[in-house]
Amino acid sequence: MRQSLSVRLGRHAILLIGSLAVVLPFLWMFTTSLQSRAETYTNTSILPTSWHWENYAHAWEAAPFGQYYISSVIMAVGIVSGHLVLDALSAYAFARLNFPGRNAIFMVLLAALMVPTFVTIIPAYTIVADLGWIDSYAGLIVPRLADVFGIILLRQYFMSIPQEIEDAARIDGCSRIGTFFRIIVPLSMPAFATLAIFSFLFAWNDFLWPLLVTNTDEVRTIQIGLSSFVGRYGTSWNYLMAGTLTATVPSIIVFLFFQRALVRGIATTGLKD
Amino acid sequence: MHRKTLILGAAGLVGALTLAGCSASETSDGATEVTVWHYWDGANADAFDALVKEYNDSHDDVKIAPSNVPNADFLTKLRASATSRTLPDIAIGDLVWVPQIAQLGNLADLEGSVPADTLTDINSALTTFGSIGGKQVSLPVSANNLGYMYNKTLFTEAGLDPEAPPTTWEELLDQAKIITEKTGKPGYDLFTQAGDNGEGLTWNFQVNLWQAGGEFLTDDNSAAAFNTPEGRKALQFWMDLIDSGTSPYAKWGEFEKGQGGSAQEGSWMVGIWAADPPFEFGAAFAPYPADGSPATNLGGEQAMIFDNSDAETKAASDFLSWFLEPEQVTKWSEETGMLPVLDSVATGEDYLDWVESTEPRLLPFVQQMKDAHARPNTPLYPKISMAFAQEIEKALAGEASVSDALDAAEKAVNNTIAKG
Amino acid sequence: MTATPVVIRRRSRRWDREQLVTAALFLAPALIVLGVFVLYPIVNAAHLSLTSWDGFAPVKEFIGFDNYVRLAQDPEFWNSILVTVVYAAGVCLLSVASGLAVALLLDAPLRGRGVYRGIYFLPAVTSSVAAAIVWKYMLDPAGFVNSVLAQVGITGPDWLQDRWFALAALTMLTVWKNIGLNAVLYLTALQALPQGIYEAAQLDGASLWQRLRHLTFPLLAPMTFFVVVQALITSFQAFDLVYVLTGGGPRGGTDVLGMFMYRTAFRLGEFGYGTAIAFVTLLLVLGVTLVQWKASGSGKADR
Numbered sequence: 001m002r003q004s005l006s007v008r009l010g011r012h013a014i015l016l017i018g019s020l021a022v023v024l025p026f027l028w029m030f031t032t033s034l035q036s037r038a039e040t041y042t043n044t045s046i047l048p049t050s051w052h053w054e055n056y057a058h059a060w061e062a063a064p065f066g067q068y069y070i071s072s073v074i075m076a077v078g079i080v081s082g083h084l085v086l087d088a089l090s091a092y093a094f095a096r097l098n099f100p101g102r103n104a105i106f107m108v109l110l111a112a113l114m115v116p117t118f119v120t121i122i123p124a125y126t127i128v129a130d131l132g133w134i135d136s137y138a139g140l141i142v143p144r145l146a147d148v149f150g151i152i153l154l155r156q157y158f159m160s161i162p163q164e165i166e167d168a169a170r171i172d173g174c175s176r177i178g179t180f181f182r183i184i185v186p187l188s189m190p191a192f193a194t195l196a197i198f199s200f201l202f203a204w205n206d207f208l209w210p211l212l213v214t215n216t217d218e219v220r221t222i223q224i225g226l227s228s229f230v231g232r233y234g235t236s237w238n239y240l241m242a243g244t245l246t247a248t249v250p251s252i253i254v255f256l257f258f259q260r261a262l263v264r265g266i267a268t269t270g271l272k273d
Numbered sequence: 274m275h276r277k278t279l280i281l282g283a284a285g286l287v288g289a290l291t292l293a294g295c296s297a298s299e300t301s302d303g304a305t306e307v308t309v310w311h312y313w314d315g316a317n318a319d320a321f322d323a324l325v326k327e328y329n330d331s332h333d334d335v336k337i338a339p340s341n342v343p344n345a346d347f348l349t350k351l352r353a354s355a356t357s358r359t360l361p362d363i364a365i366g367d368l369v370w371v372p373q374i375a376q377l378g379n380l381a382d383l384e385g386s387v388p389a390d391t392l393t394d395i396n397s398a399l400t401t402f403g404s405i406g407g408k409q410v411s412l413p414v415s416a417n418n419l420g421y422m423y424n425k426t427l428f429t430e431a432g433l434d435p436e437a438p439p440t441t442w443e444e445l446l447d448q449a450k451i452i453t454e455k456t457g458k459p460g461y462d463l464f465t466q467a468g469d470n471g472e473g474l475t476w477n478f479q480v481n482l483w484q485a486g487g488e489f490l491t492d493d494n495s496a497a498a499f500n501t502p503e504g505r506k507a508l509q510f511w512m513d514l515i516d517s518g519t520s521p522y523a524k525w526g527e528f529e530k531g532q533g534g535s536a537q538e539g540s541w542m543v544g545i546w547a548a549d550p551p552f553e554f555g556a557a558f559a560p561y562p563a564d565g566s567p568a569t570n571l572g573g574e575q576a577m578i579f580d581n582s583d584a585e586t587k588a589a590s591d592f593l594s595w596f597l598e599p600e601q602v603t604k605w606s607e608e609t610g611m612l613p614v615l616d617s618v619a620t621g622e623d624y625l626d627w628v629e630s631t632e633p634r635l636l637p638f639v640q641q642m643k644d645a646h647a648r649p650n651t652p653l654y655p656k657i658s659m660a661f662a663q664e665i666e667k668a669l670a671g672e673a674s675v676s677d678a679l680d681a682a683e684k685a686v687n688n689t690i691a692k693g
Numbered sequence: 694m695t696a697t698p699v700v701i702r703r704r705s706r707r708w709d710r711e712q713l714v715t716a717a718l719f720l721a722p723a724l725i726v727l728g729v730f731v732l733y734p735i736v737n738a739a740h741l742s743l744t745s746w747d748g749f750a751p752v753k754e755f756i757g758f759d760n761y762v763r764l765a766q767d768p769e770f771w772n773s774i775l776v777t778v779v780y781a782a783g784v785c786l787l788s789v790a791s792g793l794a795v796a797l798l799l800d801a802p803l804r805g806r807g808v809y810r811g812i813y814f815l816p817a818v819t820s821s822v823a824a825a826i827v828w829k830y831m832l833d834p835a836g837f838v839n840s841v842l843a844q845v846g847i848t849g850p851d852w853l854q855d856r857w858f859a860l861a862a863l864t865m866l867t868v869w870k871n872i873g874l875n876a877v878l879y880l881t882a883l884q885a886l887p888q889g890i891y892e893a894a895q896l897d898g899a900s901l902w903q904r905l906r907h908l909t910f911p912l913l914a915p916m917t918f919f920v921v922v923q924a925l926i927t928s929f930q931a932f933d934l935v936y937v938l939t940g941g942g943p944r945g946g947t948d949v950l951g952m953f954m955y956r957t958a959f960r961l962g963e964f965g966y967g968t969a970i971a972f973v974t975l976l977l978v979l980g981v982t983l984v985q986w987k988a989s990g991s992g993k994a995d996r
Contacts, residue, residue, distance in 0.1 A: 008803070015795075015803075015809050018795070018813070019813070022869065024827075024831070024837075025819070025824055025827035028830065029819070037548070038549040038550060042530055042551045046831075062315070086722045086723040090719060090723040092719055093716045093719040097712045097719070099712060100708060105724075111975060113926060114926055114929070114974075114975045114979055115738070115971060115972075115975050116930045118955065118959070118971070119735070119972075120735055121349075121353070122353045123733070123734035123738060124730050124731075124734045125353040126353075127729065127730065127733070128730075129358075143730035145726045146722065147727075148727065151723065152922075156916065156919055157885065160915060161885070175711070177715055190884040191881055194877055194881045197877060201817065201818065205818075211343070211346055211350060215310075227343040227346075228318075229315075230314075230822075231315060231344070233542075233545065234545055240823075244823055252814070252818055255810075255814050256810075259807070259880075262877065262884060352748045352964075355749065373962055376747070376749040376751075377749050466940075466943075469936065469956045470956065470961070652747070655962055656962070656963070
């Protein structure tokens with residue numbers, strides 16, 4: 001039912017004010033990306049004062065960004081697919097299946113989530129190096145094919161789907177595997193969309209691991225390329241911001257695409273109330 | 274079933290990628306591949322690539338393959354590679370890192386691999402720095418040092434002669450105070466915060482410490498040596514600047530924004546700003562006390578060769594020797610604005626003529642090379658620097674007296690050394 | 694009420710074979726990947742925390758629990774704990790509040806909803822470096838924030854030079870950065886809420902606030918648990934933002950555990966010690982999460 005005009009206006013008002021606060025820093029990034037090198041030292045305005053659009057072209061040419069984009073896309077697709085598949089399977093096991101050690105294993109995974117990455121990065125690198133995966137997509141993707149965050153997210157979501165629906169399907173003769181594919185998965189689209197967004201962001205912005213396992217331009221990713229603007233003797237702020245803004249476009253596109261699944265109105269619970 | 278095939282398909286894709294594992298090719302057509310890691314970016318990286326190409330074109334049996342590794346993560350990548358024998362052949366990194374990297378134990382001794390003439394021609398402070406445990410583990414490929422840079426426009430505004438920068442501490446203090454008086458802006462930026470590694474503060478302070486005649490650590494790096502009248506004099510100089518209001522605590526960066534009169538800056542700033550100066554700037558040698566001596570702090574990159582295999586080590590040494598020949602050193606310095614590491618080049622007519630005609634503001638830095646000191650070459654240096662900076666910062670913040678801060682710093686540094 | 698169908702659930706003490714096989718099949722891929730590339734390295738790192746490795750020495754000298762003993766006596770560590778706890782509390786609270794608020798505001802047929810979602814998501818896709826630099830710039834005593842405050846007659850403080858204001862700024866920055874992510878998480882959960890009970894409640898005359906308080910919030914409990922766990926992990930491991938905004942300063946004021954760990958291991962070359970800090974951090978976060986887990990009934994919604 002339609003909400004009253006005042007409620008709707010109120011919503012808009014709050015959202016608008018919030019939007020401003022949220023967008024302000026982005027504006028600074030944009031302004032900086034259009035400045036000359038000298039201006040990045042002395043400029044104090046948050047609105048653009050000069051319009052060096054060529055910075056974007058310059059930033060793009062500073063390194064083989066075309067190649068970096070391809071690598072980043074391949075890595076992101078690999079990781080997102082991996083997460084969606086592997087995490088969903090495990091999450092279902094934790095959410096619905098009974099097996100010895102279920103809680104214990106889950107706790108171990110939860111604990112693993114809380115270990116800061118830097119602690120594991122060097123031992124993990126050694127394994128990947130021993131496997132001969134340095135400078136390869138395998139090295140970039142396989143170690144991150146599954147992640148604990150996704151397992152927990154999906155598990156929570158699966159558990160919120162009423163047990164009755166699955167029971168009904170089981171009575172009809174569906175196997176456990178069948179109920180997973182035929183009941184749970186279709187009902188969990190919002191969760192999958194969310195995980196896709198998070199996983200993509202993770203893969204797209206990931207820096208340290210790709211830096212460690214790659215040496216050549218053929219497999220290096222965008223974030224490594226962008227970091228070359230942050231030099232030992234000073235940062236090229238204008239090119240860094242131009243490059244960064246260009247690199248965030250795919251993230252925004254992915255977000256806008258997947259967030260459509262987060263819209264109320266699609267029958268999600270299957271309860272005929 | 275639809276969904277099932279989709280999932281199986283995805284799994285198959287993943288599997289295929291695993292098997293593919295397209296690795297970079299190794300030495301092709303019999304040439305020895307020498308991998309070089311460095312953190313140079315932008316124009317410097319291009320200049321290096323150009324020199325590498327020149328070398329590759331004239332040497333059929335070798336392929337030098339440079340790779341940029343961002344400086345903030347350089348050591349991390351080296352550490353990771355060391356644990357699995359995927360080290361590069363040459364690593365070009367910040368001079369301060371050399372003692373730590375030397376601990377890996379597999380750095381080649383460059384004394385035998387680089388011609389003796391070259392070795393004696395290199396700035397002695399830098400060569401001594403790379404001499405660790407009886408081995409010459411590294412050699413400099415570029416140098417920079419700290420000098421006095423100032424804003425000519427603000428000088429004029431304050432009624433000071435923009436062509437007469439200060440030459441002594443006393444003059445520096447007086448002129449800075451005048452700038453603050455007449456323009457309301459800081460006269461001289463001081464790096465007063467320890468931050469996350471202390472080195473910004475430490476390496477700036479060491480300049481004044483050496484100028485006053487003091488030392489940072491004992492010769493064998495076994496104890497602190499700065500808690501002396503000279504050390505107190507240097508710290509007091511900083512306190513005078515802060516207390517007079519011309520160098521506000523925690524306000525580093527005003528000069529670079531064009532809002533401060535002057536600062537102690539690195540020679541690299543000249544090259545960076547020359548093309549497109551944010552304001553009219555001048556450079557001079559670092560002012561020293563009337564009863565002290567000229568001194569400055571050396572920075573720059575050092576090249577280390579990892580003993581991966583005889584063939585690669587030999588090829589790497591040959592490249593390094595070539596890179597350190599006067600012709601390349603001159604070309605390299607002129608392209609990048611870094612200071613030449615060879616004394617013959619730094620004092621030679623060709624190079625000096627070039628400086629005077631192309632970038633005269635670089636001259637004070639070049640001339641300072643003979644008075645430049647290098648920092649202690651101990652692997653504990655990062656911890657020492659941090660311990661030192663954390664204590665000194667308290668004095669700068671007004672929370673401790675000069676002598677108390679130096680006492681505490683001495684204790685902290687000696688503690689760090691004792692713990693190893 | 695319709696009669697609930699009777700399902701024969703095997704109640705024997707033996708494990709259900711079908712479930713075991715399915716579980717093994719479903720868990721294998723993820724557990725193998727995680728086991729090899731995450732769990733094994735963690736075990737490896739645990740061993741590392743018992744050494745005095747500096748990251749370069751070829752031999753890692755075993756020193757037992759010395760690192761942990763040293764940690765207990767390290768004033769920098771205790772300062773870091775204090776800072777992190779305050780920071781985490783702020784981040785958790787505000788993450789839940791802001792994420793939920795934005796999600797609720799966006800969870801209605803609203804014109805331009807997609808645009809708003811895109812906008813609120815922007816901080817999440819912005820690089821941490823850029824975000825922190827901008828905030829640092831805006832928090833300058835002569836900068837944007839203080840000039841806005843001056844308009845309403847408040848003299849703004851020197852934000853990044855006072856330890857508590859700096860921590861507050863860091864908290865706001867972190868919450869701002871994650872607002873889109875938290876909102877997305879809550880939006881996901883909101884999609885699963887059964888509409889029927891809301892209509893029933895409205896017919897019963899419940900006000901908006903009452904519906905929120907007695908229906909929405911409890912039903913969102915599992916997601917709130919998740920958001921809090923995420924916020925906890927973020928705050929205990931925070932590094933990028935802190936590094937650029939304050940570097941851990943002013944003089945330890947924002948030296949959160951993530952910063953302390955990184956500096957110790959990577960900047961000061963004390964890998965063994967840094968890893969020990971990481972494990973202590975892990976224990977702390979785990980402890981808090983377990984408490985929360987119990988309090989929220991093992992993360993299940995109240996059915």
